[in-house]
Amino acid sequence: MWTKNKTILLLAAAGILLFGTVQGVILPKWERDRQAYEAAQQNPQTHDLQSIAKYENKYMGNASNLSNLMHSLPLNEVRSTFELHPDTLTADIVYHAKTAEINQERLDRSLIYNATAAFALIGNLSEIRFKFDDRTYTAKRSDLEHWYGKKLSSLTDSPKIWQPVVQQPLDHPDYVKKGIASLFTIL
Secondary structure, three states: HHHHHHHHHHHHHHHHHHHHHHHHHHHHHHHHHHHHHHHHHHOOOOOHHHHHHHOOOOOOOOHHHHHHHHHHOOOOOOOOOEEEEOOOOEEEEEOOHHHHHHHHHHHHHHHHHHHHHHHHHOOOOOOEEEEEOEEEEEEEEHHHHHHOOOOOOHHHOOOOHHHHHHHHHHHHHHHHHHHHHHHHOOO
């Protein structure tokens, strides 16, 4: 009887210790890692290409696919709606905010990154307009292909291509300023 009670107490103590470890160490670490990953997804320089690769599509007419893509890219915390114009192969991303409400450097980097990602993943998208309450940024596929010097779909072949060609140059403010001036028509 005494051995049986010892075994029960030992198992109860092990269970409590294991429960405490899971609740006090493992789950908080998972939550910190999740929060760090989500924060990294808000930054064009650290965004994970693999997280958006599933939205690759030959045709821009799939509204839910485009919506999911945009909600997975930087600036996704800004409330937005979408309009598709299939006759001109154009997508409008309508942000319900003023550009002054967003850090200008972050906005510029995100617009270059988001336009590149949209054109690289949506095969027949010809033009994308990022509409804010006070300003509209319009980008064309042909301008971005000229900027990068290659077909945009080839950029997503590997993170080893995406990072040095798309993400790393965004570290340089002069590159970003030149990109905004060269790639976008701003109204």
